[in-house]
Amino acid sequence: MWKSAVRTDAGSTEEEQRLSLSTGAARKLATTTKSVPQMQGVSPRWLLRLLPWVEAEGGAYRVNRRRTYAVGDGRLTVTNTGADIRVIPQELRELPPLRSFPDDNVLGELASRFEQLELGPDEIVVTAGHPADRVYLVVRGKVRQLGQGEYGDETLLGVLTDGDFFGDGVFTGNTNTWPFTVRTTTPTTLLALRRQEIDRLREQSPLGEHIQKNNEISAKKQNKHGEAAIETAAGHDGEPVLPGTFVDYELAPREYELSVAQTILRVHTRVADLYNEPMNQVQQQLRLTIEALRERQEHELVNNRSFGLLHNADPRQRISTRTGPPTPDDLDELISRRRKSRLLLAHPRTIAAFGRQCSQRGLYPPPVQEHGQPVASWRGVPLLPCDKIPISDRGTSSIIVMRVGAEDQGVIGLRQTGIPDEVEPGLNVRFMGIDERAVMSYLVSTYYSAAVLVPDALGILEHVEIGG
Amino acid sequence: MTVLQSIGSNEQAGQSGDDQQRLSLGTAAARNLATTTKSVPQMQEITSRWLLKLLPWVQAGGGAYRVNRRLSYAVGDGRVTFVSTGSQVQVIPAELAELPALRGFGDVNALRSLADRFVQQEFGPGDLIVSRGQQADRVFLIAHGKVNKIGAGEYGEETVLGVLADGDHFGSEIITDAGTTQWDFTAKALTNVTVLSLTRQAMQQLNGQAEALREHIRRMQNLPRKAQNSHGEAAIEMAAGHDGEPVLPGTFVDYEQTPREYELSVAQTVLRVHSRVADLYNKPMNQVEQQLRLTIEALRERQEHELVNNHDFGLLYNADLNQRIYTRTGPPTPDDLDELLALVWKEPSFFLAHPRAIAAFGRECSRRGVYPQMVDAGGHQMPAWRGVPIFPSNKIEISDKRTTSFLLLRTGEQNQGVIGLHQTGIPDEYEPGLSVRFMGISEQAIISYLVSAYYSAAVLVPDALGILENVEIGREN
Numbered sequence: 039m040w041k042s043a044v045r046t047d048a049g050s051t052e053e054e055q056r057l058s059l060s061t062g063a064a065r066k067l068a069t070t071t072k073s074v075p076q077m078q079g080v081s082p083r084w085l086l087r088l089l090p091w092v093e094a095e096g097g098a099y100r101v102n103r104r105r106t107y108a109v110g111d112g113r114l115t116v117t118n119t120g121a122d123i124r125v126i127p128q129e130l131r132e133l134p135p136l137r138s139f140p141d142d143n144v145l146g147e148l149a150s151r152f153e154q155l156e157l158g159p160d161e162i163v164v165t166a167g168h169p170a171d172r173v174y175l176v177v178r179g180k181v182r183q184l185g186q187g188e189y190g191d192e193t194l195l196g197v198l199t200d201g202d203f204f205g206d207g208v209f210t211g212n213t214n215t216w217p218f219t220v221r222t223t224t225p226t227t228l229l230a231l232r233r234q235e236i237d238r239l240r241e242q243s244p245l246g247e248h249i250q251k252n253n254e255i256s257a258k259k260q261n262k263h264g265e266a267a268i269e270t271a272a273g274h275d276g277e278p279v280l281p282g283t284f285v286d287y288e289l290a291p292r293e294y295e296l297s298v299a300q301t302i303l304r305v306h307t308r309v310a311d312l313y314n315e316p317m318n319q320v321q322q323q324l325r326l327t328i329e330a331l332r333e334r335q336e337h338e339l340v341n342n343r344s345f346g347l348l349h350n351a352d353p354r355q356r357i358s359t360r361t362g363p364p365t366p367d368d369l370d371e372l373i374s375r376r377r378k379s380r381l382l383l384a385h386p387r388t389i390a391a392f393g394r395q396c397s398q399r400g401l402y403p404p405p406v407q408e409h410g411q412p413v414a415s416w417r418g419v420p421l422l423p424c425d426k427i428p429i430s431d432r433g434t435s436s437i438i439v440m441r442v443g444a445e446d447q448g449v450i451g452l453r454q455t456g457i458p459d460e461v462e463p464g465l466n467v468r469f470m471g472i473d474e475r476a477v478m479s480y481l482v483s484t485y486y487s488a489a490v491l492v493p494d495a496l497g498i499l500e501h502v503e504i505g506g
Numbered sequence: 507m508t509v510l511q512s513i514g515s516n517e518q519a520g521q522s523g524d525d526q527q528r529l530s531l532g533t534a535a536a537r538n539l540a541t542t543t544k545s546v547p548q549m550q551e552i553t554s555r556w557l558l559k560l561l562p563w564v565q566a567g568g569g570a571y572r573v574n575r576r577l578s579y580a581v582g583d584g585r586v587t588f589v590s591t592g593s594q595v596q597v598i599p600a601e602l603a604e605l606p607a608l609r610g611f612g613d614v615n616a617l618r619s620l621a622d623r624f625v626q627q628e629f630g631p632g633d634l635i636v637s638r639g640q641q642a643d644r645v646f647l648i649a650h651g652k653v654n655k656i657g658a659g660e661y662g663e664e665t666v667l668g669v670l671a672d673g674d675h676f677g678s679e680i681i682t683d684a685g686t687t688q689w690d691f692t693a694k695a696l697t698n699v700t701v702l703s704l705t706r707q708a709m710q711q712l713n714g715q716a717e718a719l720r721e722h723i724r725r726m727q728n729l730p731r732k733a734q735n736s737h738g739e740a741a742i743e744m745a746a747g748h749d750g751e752p753v754l755p756g757t758f759v760d761y762e763q764t765p766r767e768y769e770l771s772v773a774q775t776v777l778r779v780h781s782r783v784a785d786l787y788n789k790p791m792n793q794v795e796q797q798l799r800l801t802i803e804a805l806r807e808r809q810e811h812e813l814v815n816n817h818d819f820g821l822l823y824n825a826d827l828n829q830r831i832y833t834r835t836g837p838p839t840p841d842d843l844d845e846l847l848a849l850v851w852k853e854p855s856f857f858l859a860h861p862r863a864i865a866a867f868g869r870e871c872s873r874r875g876v877y878p879q880m881v882d883a884g885g886h887q888m889p890a891w892r893g894v895p896i897f898p899s900n901k902i903e904i905s906d907k908r909t910t911s912f913l914l915l916r917t918g919e920q921n922q923g924v925i926g927l928h929q930t931g932i933p934d935e936y937e938p939g940l941s942v943r944f945m946g947i948s949e950q951a952i953i954s955y956l957v958s959a960y961y962s963a964a965v966l967v968p969d970a971l972g973i974l975e976n977v978e979i980g981r982e983n
Contacts, residue, residue: 271775272809492548
């Protein structure tokens with residue numbers, strides 16, 4: 039063995055006196071076994087695997103719903119220049135009393151009269167029983183809404199966070215007292231608008247009339263989801279006049295058009311013609327391109343501003359963590375808000391943070407099988423990794439939960455199969471031609487979208503802190 | 507509608523064409539030729555309706571179902587109801603008849619003067635209302651709050667006998683017992699508690715004035731005790747043993763003379779469809795069918811709501827008072843569910859709770875480092891406690907003070923459990939127990955259908971249904 043070491047030393051001086059064929063020379067005769075080209079960007083793409091795909095034949099899918107009168111509690115966006123924070127006037131329409139109020143000038147006037155408040159953790163913002171004389175917007179931070187419990191102690195009603203508001207009842211002009219106490223959890227920035235300012239504007243502008251009209255709409259008969267009521271009578275005695283009813287539909291239902299992810303794949307004819315053993319060059323190029331397209335497709339399904347799950351969730355189905363890290367309590371809260379939760383989707387680092395919280399409490403949720411693969415779970419709902427869910431630069435992320443399938447009024451994926459030159463469902467590769475430089479081009483396109491059939495099918499746990 | 511829409515899209519297409527100088531057909535224009543795939547109308551109100559799925563439905567042939575039971579002598583301890591004006595609480599006079607000693611006493615004037623003599627007292631958490639060994643000289647009614655009943659344990663330490671809450675009472679023996687007695691338990695306030703109390707002196711003072719009351723109490727004192735088992739049912743006499751030649755007791759099983767009858771209740775509505783809509787707009791979905799589908803969903807939701815909340819047969823109201831317990835601390839803990847399981851211990855089938863209450867239970871489990879196993883229920887993974895699945899139902903309401911209830915049921919006619927009642931084979935039946943009848947077409951060409959669902963629920967024996975009350979879901983620790 040040491041002899042060969044000497045040989046190697048000698049070999050470096052080029053005077054090699056080998057007794058047998060070297061491996062270097064031997065490799066000239068042998069074929070190298072080659073892997074197909076590998077790619078790090080490939081992920082399990084659980085979302086694409088588990089979404090039930092529905093055919094959208096005409097390229098569009100219309101989600102018909104029962105008519106709702108719900109004045110959706112939206113979220114308000116603010117702008118800040120330095121430490122000075124202002125609410126964007128048009129965003130004030132998210133407040134139920136101001137919904138679809140036409141006059142931008144009045145809104146601008148209102149927006150300019152908000153005062154900014156900075157509070158530390160565990161400070162009281164409003165106290166139950168005191169007169170409600172302001173509307174508050176939470177700009178940054180978390181506050182707790184606390185009500186009075188059965189025996190006079192405090193009970194948690196909910197957590198409000200960035201963009202939420204409370205006290206919008208002051209617009210109606212009735213004198214009320216706060217039904218709850220609001221206390222900060224973290225350092226919090228709030229915007230507040232006094233009743234006097236609103237009252238002054240109500241007298242001067244068409245504001246008062248508009249608020250009146252909005253009140254009348256919300257007084258229409260509706261169930262707790264804001265859907266126009268289906269009147270029914272129940273009971274046994276007597277001969278009461280039965281309510282006549284019909285089920286009203288939304289007049290302008292949302293239509294989801296199929297979105298497209300596409301690219302042009304170029305291969306030189308020389309490459310495509312000659313270097314095809316043992317692997318077909320075009321096929322390999324195509325395979326990787328398709329993988330990348332599919333990754334992009336999942337990214338869009340999560341992040342697209344129009345139909346992406348993170349943006350398409352109803353504001354009322356978004357909840358915030360109680361303390362910061364993803365705790366079992368938060369996931370219980372998230373799951374309790376819908377029936378048939380099929381899957382939880384989180385960034386792998388969020389899942390790790392959740393695992394830490396479980397271990398801290400001495401909990402070990404058993405893994406469940408998903409497509410033959412053991413995955414983490416909570417309350418029997420698989421907790422699947424998806425690296426498309428962004429992590430903000432402040433180390434916060436989101437957890438998505440959903441019910442799936444058209445029968446259960448859940449979340450569905452939309453695609454169209456049977457398109458020309460289809461190579462995979464909903465994905466086609468079309469030959470574009472060969473240009474003057476002998477480069478062949480293929481157009482690779484995939485068509486997809488996702489629809490949320492009723493709002494409670496999709497929920498999001500926001501402001502999940504994954505650090506520490 | 508279709509015409510209007512296509513005009514709208516045409517305009518859009520025209521505009522974008524002008525702006526961009528397109529080289530080919532725009533998607534907006536193309537869509538005017540293509541069909542839009544449409545979902546059937548969606549509805550947020552639909553829930554899993556586990557209660558309707560899980561109850562075994564029994565055919566109530568004649569529209570009524572009679573629950574025959576063994577004769578029972580039990581004078582169940584009722585609950586007393588109060589009226590409060592501001593912070594002043596008063597007992598409703600007629601409700602005093604719920605006290606065992608005053609059962610069946612109808613003299614409203616005497617009851618009113620009795621009610622007037624109750625004195626209101628307030629206690630904070632941890633205060634002692636009565637202590638063991640003290641002289642028992644008054645009857646207490648709990649108007650609001652939770653009270654721990656603490657007795658002496660086997661070796662002199664304290665042991666919790668039970669929790670009393672709103673409407674419960676203790677010390678009512680002093681109404682009938684003349685001799686002086688001592689409290690054999692300590693009553694300790696768990697929360698802020700409002701009680702009304704009546705001293706023996708006040709009682710006797712009134713006793714001297716009201717002849718009818720005195721007479722009634724004397725009759726109650728002399729009431730003969732009949733042989734009964736621990737449930738209050740008339741005893742079936744029997745002998746056990748091996749030795750000797752004792753005379754065997756002759757016996758028969760007595761039945762209740764006026765058993766309870768459950769009549770089928772109805773949820774109904776009139777569905778109206780204009781004949782123009784019904785005739786023309788039927789591709790790809792039948793309009794009437796869709797209207798009917800959603801109406802039926804709403805009716806079924808109403809049906810489940812009634813099965814839980816109806817004052818006559820709803821599960822929350824139909825449970826025996828002895829089958830109701832309170833949470834020990836407030837939030838739903840594993841201890842409380844164990845307690846509930848001890849109440850419905852004969853083959854319990856499932857828990858039913860509001861999803862938020864289930865989440866609160868999950869929080870309490872996580873705090874203790876307990877992860878309840880999931881069980882498979884008809885292909886669904888359900889959280890379970892001690893192997894009994896917990897099903898969600900949003901029909902169990904949450905009060906504005908954020909309290910709710912957990913239900914535990916044994917189901918099935920064979921097991922003497924809770925059953926659902928319906929009648930199949932009704933005319934124009936559309937689904938079991940639900941009929942859709944054509945009512946006619948009005949002068950305005952509106953077609954009306956009468957949609958009715960018939961249902962009820964019966965608790966065959968009281969111990970088939972237990973309720974954990976005053977579950978606080980927002981309590982922060």
